[in-house]
Amino acid sequence: xxxxxxxxxxxxxxxxxxxxxxxxxxxxxxxxxxxxxxxxxxxxxxxxxxxxxxxxxxxxxxxxxxxxxxxxxxxxxxxxxxxxxxxxxxxx
Numbered sequence: 872x873x874x875x876x877x878x879x880x881x882x883x884x885x886x887x888x889x890x891x892x893x894x895x896x897x898x899x900x901x902x903x904x905x906x907x908x909x910x911x912x913x914x915x916x917x918x919x920x921x922x923x924x925x926x927x928x929x930x931x932x933x934x935x936x937x938x939x940x941x942x943x944x945x946x947x948x949x950x951x952x953x954x955x956x957x958x959x960x961x962x963x
Contacts, residue, residue, distance in 0.1 A: 872942050881935045888934065889927035896923060 872880070901912030941947055950958060 872939065877939060880938060881931065884935050884938065885927060885931040888931040889924060892923045892927045892930070893918070893920075896926075 897918065898916050899913050900906045900910060900916045903916040905916070906912050907914075950961070
């Protein structure tokens with residue numbers, strides 16, 4: 872994995888983690904009991920996006936470190952995930 876691959880992998884993991892954190896921590900207006908007229912009850916009552924981004928950054932960094940470690944160590948290679956056997960045999 873080169874530098875660009877590492878950055879792209881981190882960005883993908885960060886955004887996926889961020890979307891999960893946003894959903895887990897959301898309190899809806901229906902939960903709070905005060906629905907603003909013109910909005911659905913499922914709309915967020917308040918959202919601290921900065922705090923969610925910090926939480927996502929911590930989790931994404933841990934997940935990325937684990938994934939990068941597995942990739943760089945060679946513990947799981949591309950041939951290990953070729954379940955259909957489509958890759959040619961390795962050149963020896």
